[in-house]
Amino acid sequence: xKARILLWAAVAILSVSCSRNSSQTWEDVKTAGRxxxxxxxxxWGKDRESRMLASDEEFIxxxxxxxxxxxxxxxxxAKNSDMALPQPRxxxxxxxxxxxxxxxxxxxxxxxxxxxFETDEHVLREKADIQMIHTIAAYLKSHPADLLLIEGxxxxxxxxxxxxxxxxxxxxxxxxxxxxxxxxxxxIYTVSRGKEQPLVLGHSPADWKQxxxxxxxxxxx
Amino acid sequence: MPFLNLxxxxxxxxxxxxxxxxxxxxxxxxxxLEVRLETKVPLxxxxxxxxxxxxxxxxxxxxxxxxxxxxxLANNGYSSIVPIREDAEQKIWADPRAHADAAFWKxxxxxxxxxxxxxxxxxxxxxxxxxxxSTKRYPEIALAGQSQIDRSAIHKLADAVQKDxxxxxxxxxxRIIFSQRIKNSTIAGNQWVSEIWTADWDGANAKRHSxxxxxxxxxxxxxxxxxxxxxxxxxxxxxxxKIYRGSLLDNQTQEWIHLRGSQLLPAISKxxxxxxxxxxxxxxxxxxxxxxxxxxxxxKPFQLFSAPDATQASPTFSPDGRKIAFVSDKxxxxxxxxxxxxxxxxxxxxDLTLISKKNRENTSPAWSPxxxxxxxxxxxEGVRQIWIYDFASQEEWQxxxxxxxxxxxxxxxxxxxxxYNTETKDVSELYLINLHQQEPVKINLGFGQKRFASWExx
Numbered sequence: 001x002k003a004r005i006l007l008w009a010a011v012a013i014l015s016v017s018c019s020r021n022s023s024q025t026w027e028d029v030k031t032a033g034r035x036x037x038x039x040x041x042x043x044w045g046k047d048r049e050s051r052m053l054a055s056d057e058e059f060i061x062x063x064x065x066x067x068x069x070x071x072x073x074x075x076x077x078a079k080n081s082d083m084a085l086p087q088p089r090x091x092x093x094x095x096x097x098x099x100x101x102x103x104x105x106x107x108x109x110x111x112x113x114x115x116x117f118e119t120d121e122h123v124l125r126e127k128a129d130i131q132m133i134h135t136i137a138a139y140l141k142s143h144p145a146d147l148l149l150i151e152g153x154x155x156x157x158x159x160x161x162x163x164x165x166x167x168x169x170x171x172x173x174x175x176x177x178x179x180x181x182x183x184x185x186x187x188i189y190t191v192s193r194g195k196e197q198p199l200v201l202g203h204s205p206a207d208w209k210q211x212x213x214x215x216x217x218x219x220x221x
Numbered sequence: 222m223p224f225l226n227l228x229x230x231x232x233x234x235x236x237x238x239x240x241x242x243x244x245x246x247x248x249x250x251x252x253x254l255e256v257r258l259e260t261k262v263p264l265x266x267x268x269x270x271x272x273x274x275x276x277x278x279x280x281x282x283x284x285x286x287x288x289x290x291x292x293x294l295a296n297n298g299y300s301s302i303v304p305i306r307e308d309a310e311q312k313i314w315a316d317p318r319a320h321a322d323a324a325f326w327k328x329x330x331x332x333x334x335x336x337x338x339x340x341x342x343x344x345x346x347x348x349x350x351x352x353x354x355s356t357k358r359y360p361e362i363a364l365a366g367q368s369q370i371d372r373s374a375i376h377k378l379a380d381a382v383q384k385d386x387x388x389x390x391x392x393x394x395x396r397i398i399f400s401q402r403i404k405n406s407t408i409a410g411n412q413w414v415s416e417i418w419t420a421d422w423d424g425a426n427a428k429r430h431s432x433x434x435x436x437x438x439x440x441x442x443x444x445x446x447x448x449x450x451x452x453x454x455x456x457x458x459x460x461x462x463k464i465y466r467g468s469l470l471d472n473q474t475q476e477w478i479h480l481r482g483s484q485l486l487p488a489i490s491k492x493x494x495x496x497x498x499x500x501x502x503x504x505x506x507x508x509x510x511x512x513x514x515x516x517x518x519x520x521k522p523f524q525l526f527s528a529p530d531a532t533q534a535s536p537t538f539s540p541d542g543r544k545i546a547f548v549s550d551k552x553x554x555x556x557x558x559x560x561x562x563x564x565x566x567x568x569x570x571x572d573l574t575l576i577s578k579k580n581r582e583n584t585s586p587a588w589s590p591x592x593x594x595x596x597x598x599x600x601x602e603g604v605r606q607i608w609i610y611d612f613a614s615q616e617e618w619q620x621x622x623x624x625x626x627x628x629x630x631x632x633x634x635x636x637x638x639x640x641y642n643t644e645t646k647d648v649s650e651l652y653l654i655n656l657h658q659q660e661p662v663k664i665n666l667g668f669g670q671k672r673f674a675s676w677e678x679x
Contacts, residue, residue, distance in 0.1 A: 069507075084527065149460070159605060160644065161629065165506040168485070196402070196415070
């Protein structure tokens, strides 16, 4: 009897799933999985939500320009997979720091290449992209005066506003990886270009893949 | 799985089945929630006469003005324009008793007709309300021959007619601000620029306000408490995106929010006391808020929301300034949450309220001026459409249809009209829609991609 109930449940699942396309179904399953993971995390006391500062006295850390959240994850840099690293203190274009529009694509001889992201993701997954991060980190460590600008780009499919935010997310993820590889965080600037400056103008999956990229520019001193 | 013993296999099968059953419940529940509300409201038919007047007057310019009035009355959400009819024209112009012949208009189901007369360098309009047996002659509008001035006068007339007929404040005399994206022909490669423009609500009188060949996005009008004819926007002219304010009078701009990193997607509260934006000052795209006093930053900005592995975007204030709605993908996909910000120091941010439950990809929320609704863009069967969340019923319903992506809705001051932009491949156009008619009307603004339109505050 139990087996029959389970069989009917499986048929019901398949019929519901087939009424949507496979991509939508997979997205639903991923979303459900993330919610379940967060539920499990909270059971173990790993609540990932943010919490407000109760007073100015609680304000610690490197931020002096804004009132930050009292998130433990903002400070436990080594423990979290998504470190929150404050932007460099210096203002580009002032006090000897070059304006970001003076940064330029590095010469081919340096060997910097674009890195690429999966759809709606900000984490680098390809081995070649991770290797490129190591290459860039090694270059920056051997040229300690040089500065780096990371541009986060997206493909054309999501909305322009969300893509601007996603571009920031991508650029900062690359910055985190470089810092993990020993580069001084105050030498790395990030910007988002969203989907505003596509590399290719086509509308195929291959074109989208090319546009979902991290771009590197340097300023040699 | 021959290498597993029977109890283990059985346990694994049960786990898999429970997982799929859970997924099925989620999907089924999501499909059950699909509700389409029919909110179309009957429109009052209005007959707008052709322009007539002395034979020696060139009526072409007056006809142009009439067409502006016709557009305004046909799209105000309350009235529709009856096509020109020979018998009606005969009644108006040939029969001196036309105005008294209520039987004719009642028989033709035309409760209101407007008569447009051309004079020397002027236009005169008379409102005839058959239902109320009343006639009102509006003051003559002197035509300066300059489109910008004369159009403005006609829009004001349309708002006056709406007020007289329906008792509601029209929006025909309000303006919109938007960004226009074009290819930068002066730079090699795929470089684009985006500049700030304003226009009348029908797309006429378009005027450019930024000239930096930079990249300006998400503009909005400043409340008059901060500056008359002022606006704000995000621009990345010098690399990182920063928030600026400017004046429509002299097109001068200045950096407004001073914070390290990039600042994006600004939104201002109705009273001008707060500005919310997305910033990576702390290393992630987080939600921030800055208090404003006398048009200037007051104290340090607050980091309002952050979450690991999440992207925040597109804040919008409730009209009383006590709440913010914004986009976050903290749960796995971009959805719209509402957060109480009355006291940013003690607010409990765990009390986020999720309002966009029907669709996975939700962006660009906009709170209506009366606080009763939030419009947003949601991916629906593969296409981004405009949806409305109604706080009273706690229901979401789909406003737009069709195969073009639509995003960045912005409410008009009348809480009835919205403007949004389409975005499909290389084309972005602005469209008007109102909750009564729900038929989008394209605003013709010429070349370039028009996006991020925002309505003038009243």
